Amino acid sequence: MKQIFKLIWNNKSRNAILILELLGTFLLVFGLYSICTMFYMNFKEPIGFTYDDVWMIDASSPEDKQIDQKILKTLPEYKEIEKATMMEGNTPFMFRYWRQIPRYKDVKKPVITFDAEDDFRDIMSLNVVEGRWYGSEDNASKLRPAVINQAFQKDFFKGENPIGKELELTERDNVIIVGVIDNFKYGGELTFTEPQLFIRTLYREPLDLPYDVRQRPSVWDNNMQGTAGDPIFIKLKKGIGKEFEQQLVTSITQEFPGTNVIVKSLPEMRESNMGTRLIPTAVLLVIVVFLVINIFIGLFGVLWYNISTRSAEIGLRRAIGANTLEIYKQFITEMLMVGLLGMIPGLLIAIQFPLLNAFDLDGQVYYVAMALAFATVSVLIVVCAYLPSRQAALVDPAIALRQE
């Protein structure tokens, strides 16, 4: 091994391009595996809600800013609809990341926030693990009731029971936590769990409550409220098919002329979301495959060249006692060492990602990706080195030793 390392080290300038190529490939493969590992780990975590019979109605009118609420009020008339609700903030399967920054004691950080009605839990089948979802029993509450997810509980309460605790949203707005759900991966299976906060919002009945049920952040009000309404979600009764979609659109536009209505099923939205999330990964995959092919050709070329220039050395090694297996092993080991010279700097770069908590990802994602990238590049080297090394092992010592 020592001698092989010396051989590689003394030829480092000749192998420099190959080492750089391997470093680049390692980093790209690491990047690809980081994304894949992140997706896999996210995918393993339950999505936390059901969407099979849920549709979204997106209505807008240039003349009526309240069109969404008006439509919502008409929806109980449809026998096909089991329940309907409206929400604000982060729409399932769409790329929205509306966050507020609540504070509890010393912990203050951005969390994904939903302004959701009482029926939202039933429509999405959210799983309450502690306390309860908010509802009419909170009408007498002095503070806006809110529900958090377990990630929120972990980050803000660290083992403390969150039920009944107050959170400061703004200086004039506190909420009280009434329950904890396990999770609501509204961005789809491939997204990771973030701390989430659901705040009770009522769109339909202007109840005289001690708290403002439509209290929204001013930025949201100024920028978002207007022609586009908030999305409405409907849960359909069992057995209702796609034909109801057109019927619903026609019915709404007849009742509210001039309204633009789009109805989408959540499974369709999920599929589209999944595709959009996977496109960058697919692009990276193509780049990595291209580079891997380049490396394959590069390794092949370098090895063939090595063997042609070192056949006398191979002949000598055979003469002094090396068998074919030992020659074969030597060339594979040499290439693996060249690979190591490329991968060690790669590992040093890669280790910075978990150390610096890059992209807010779990460190495990990076460690798994590092191990996989290391194994992949090593396997690639062995595969590339196999044929040329075999060729070296088959060198006839008597012929090779005749070469000067």
Added chain:
Amino acid sequence: MIELSNVEKVYQTKEIETLALNQINLKIEKGEFASIMGPSGCGKSTLLNVMGLLDMPSTGSVRIQGEKVTNRKETKLAEFRNQNLGFIFQSFHLVNDLTVYDNVEMPLLYRKGISSKERKERIMSVLEKVGLSARVHHYPSQLSGGQKQRVAIARAIIGSPEIILADEPTGNLDSRMGHEIMDLLMELNKEGTTIVMVTHDEALAQKTNRIIRLFDGSLVN
């Protein structure tokens, strides 16, 4: 020590068949210093390669130290070469990217059961024997032709083989260097090593115990 019986070596291509060795019957005794002479292309190196198990005869058999070595498996042949044979070549065949020390160490890398301490002692001992103990960390490019051949001799004897096969060991050296190398080989022979040397130099051949002459692949005597 080395016994060749009815050895023939035929090189075959699609078009032609070349008889490189023809019915060679030869015995090299233990402790002998034999030289092989003959015109270029007469089969001297082929004969040496057959004796060194680097090439197998097309017909006939080779016995070394009483053991029939033809038809052995490749791994066994490699092991046998490592244990019993030392090779010296006209063009030295040193690995340019390795130091003198590393070049000499090479045969021991293919031998099991030698500690690094013992390896070091053996390397230093043979380098002293060939007069290169001051050049341990030099690379071949920093050595003269004679010094390179001394390194090659050190490498050939590091494993204490009973037989050394030398293919024109002085062919690339000037006369003075050639005689120095010859003296070194004769010293090794005096210590009991059997040596078979291919040479074109009649004067050097005369210094050996026996001259084997080849012509067109056949022994001439």
